[in-house]
Amino acid sequence: MSQEVKPVIHTFACPPHLRPKSSKKSPSPSSSNPGSPALGPNKSRLKFLKSPILRARSLVTPPTSPELFSLPKPKRMPEENKKLMQFCTVCASNQNRSMAAHLLLKENGFNVASFGTGSTVRLPGPAIDKPVVYQFNVPYNEMYRELSTRDTRLYTANGVLNMLDRNRRIKDHPERWQDQNQVFDVVFTCQERCFDSVCIDLLHRGAKLSRPVHVINVEIEDNHVEAAAGADAILELANMICQSPDPDTEIIEILSAWQKTHQKLPSLYQMCYF
Structure with missing residues (x-):
């Protein structure tokens, strides 16, 4: 089962800025704070x-600050x-x-x-160790046009063009x-x-x-x-x-x-x- x-x-x-000023040392996760949850797996x-x-x-x-909990929501x-x-x-x-x-x-x-x-945008390329890399400010539409020109068959088969077509209808570029x-x-x-x-x-x-x-x-x-x-x-x-x-x-x-x-x-x- x-x-x-x-x-x-x-x-x-x-x-x-709401932590007690007297607590300068960070408690140990296991000994000083036994009520904290274990990380487990x-x-x-x-x-x-x-x-x-x-x-x-x-x-x-x-947090026990009255600024956060004194007034009913x-x-x-x-x-x-x-x-x-x-x-x-x-x-x-x-x-x-x-x-x-x-x-x-x-x-x-x-x-x-x-x-x-991530630090850059990575898309599936011709091989698993050869991704297509873009910066975050590159528009989805520009990625779509470039990859469709580069190899329409490959990027249609792996779903990248369909994904980019969807994305460019949602917003301009990855953020x-x-x-x-x-x-x-x-x-x-x-x-x-x-x-x-x-x-x-x-x-x-x-x-x-x-x-x-x-x-x-x-x-x-x-x-x-x-x-x-x-x-x-x-x-x-x-x-x-x-x-x-x-x-x-x-x-x-x-x-x-x-x-x-x-x-x-x-x-x-x-x-x-x-």
Whole structure:
């Protein structure tokens, strides 16, 4: 019997300026803070994050500032959440997974943007070790015309031209998460590496607005079939969030309920701040 997959939920990342001034030393994740969740199967993330994960784990104390929790939040109807909440989808190159989810959320009336976290945009090329590389500011339309001229048969067969044709109908060019200054309520990432990049970037920004953002990773394989299936799952989760009268308080229950019906899409969760 297969074991049930549960979302990996990290505790609150408190804005640096709201942390107690007396706590100069960062507590050890295992000994000083026994209530913090174990990384479990995601221990491999430590190799990638190294020093940034130590900084992240030093911010795990839930914020108790009266500025954030003394006043009751007005509860909204689902229609209001859908109009007011800002969503975002993120993958490595802002081409396949994030754009499939972007389009589906947009078609269903969500306020949504999309980004990539890589240093460059990488598309499948003539061989697995020969990708086509572009900068993030190159328009989708320019990529489409160049690749269709270079080898129409190849880039039609591997689905790249169809993907670029879809993307150019959504927005002008791929955008990089680290270069944007927008504020979102929910960020959906499509790969653990992208999740790490978004969380670390938000920590480095310093939480100047003290505005919480729910960062949720839905692990999706980078191919066209899985991207479409993952977009459907993200849409379902976005609808569940909007249907809640108080998504900030109920986000853990929402994510846990969603994960029970999507066992093949393991998720990660972290509350961060803009």
